[in-house]
Amino acid sequence: MTALQKKPVNPIAHLSADDIELIGKELDEIRQGVIDGRGEADARYIRKVIDVHRKLELGSRAVLLASGFPPAWIVGTIGLSVAKILENMEIGHNILHGQWDWMRDPKIHSTTWEWDMASPAAQWKHSHNELHHTYTNVIGKDNDLGYGIMRVDEDQPWHPFHLGQPVWSFINACFFEYGIAAYDLELGAVIAKKQTKDPEFRARAKAVLRKIGKQVAKDYVAHPLLSGPNFVSTLAANFTANIVRNLWSNSVILCGHFPEGVETFEKKSIDGETRGEWYLRQMLGSANISGSKAMHILTGNLSHQIEHHLFPDLPSNRYAEIAPRIRDLFDRYGLNYHSAPLPKQVASAWHKIIRLSLPNGWLERTTPRNLPSQLVTLYKMTTGGPKVRRRLQRLLAA
Known part of the structure; x- marks a missing residue:
């Protein structure tokens, strides 16, 4: 390999x-x-998660019928957010992978589920x-x-x-x-x-x-x-x-x-x-x-x-x-x-997104304190005229 x-x-x-x-x-x-x-313990698990999701979504949408009341808006929005996350991540994504097809339940099957x-x-x-x-x-x-x-x-x-x-x-x-x-x-x-x-x-x-x-x-x-x-x-x-x-x-x-x-x-x-x-x-x-x-x-x-x-x-x-x-x-x-x-992995992923948006090695030579100003400078160089772009090329070659 x-x-x-x-x-x-x-x-x-x-x-x-x-x-x-x-x-x-x-x-x-x-x-x-x-x-x-x-076996049955696994089947009970996914059915319980689906049941919790449906009750959470219905309850949150019911609370949001009174969304003009700020506490109801906050509680309902949080509940609906969690319900949507649960449906997408633990339920939809995994059912569509066929993880539960072995149950032979037509309602919880990769060929019938729509998320x-x-x-x-x-x-x-x-x-x-x-x-x-x-x-x-x-x-x-x-x-x-x-x-x-x-x-x-x-x-x-x-x-x-x-x-x-x-x-x-x-x-x-x-x-x-x-x-x-x-x-x-x-x-x-x-x-x-x-x-x-x-x-x-x-x-x-x-x-x-x-x-x-x-x-x-x-x-x-x-x-x-x-x-x-x-x-x-x-x-x-x-x-x-x-x-x-x-x-x-x-x-x-x-x-x-x-x-x-x-x-x-x-x-x-x-x-x-x-x-x-x-x-x-x-x-x-x-x-x-x-x-x-x-x-x-x-x-x-x-x-x-x-x-x-x-x-x-x-x-x-x-x-x-x-x-x-x-x-x-x-x-x-x-x-x-x-x-x-999670915070460390998110920070690491976004560091990589930013690092690879720049020429190789450039971020490693940049401190957090002056990064914003240098990004602005680099952007101006890329959108400038021929002389400015030649300056950028010399900078990158260095």
């Missing part, structure tokens, strides 16, 4: 081909053990389950890595365009569900190739618009109308809950894929990839979030991103159970089990 040979330090240089295959066999055994042990997101389930399953989880962190193959709008690795050429990366990354975070829908449509590539009249693309785009229409009607028309004179305040509460949900889910995804120290891979590195090498790529291309049981549930157990990338179809409530065995495997083979609290 040569994915990491370009890095100053190759974290798998000490592993032999036999070591890698032994890692794969041990992980296969862990996976099979969970599959063999699935509270702008992207239709079928389109998301293709881009996420089939592409992202197959090509995890492979530059040019895994569009989840930067969503096609970010420079994600030092070996990618830097262009002045990348200076805006922190800005549009934040905007994407605020409206994350729509960014995911555009990404699932491969909208940027379609526009670049002038394929917007393609019948298949148009059919998928219509499906997205229908889905968005249903969500808008529910959150911004029907529920506010039920509030009567409190229409505007209820609409604002729904909008706020959606923004909170989007920021939370974006942060969780960033923490699992993008903190400093998480590896990326070249396309050529996966040619002829074995099962053990695929497992190893998941291990090195993921990061966990440490925290409480409540934290794990609200992240959809993607706080165990390493375990999820290794076994995306296992019930999410079992990740905490196998995490110590996975960590022991890392330790025995001298690999870095990347785990840290």
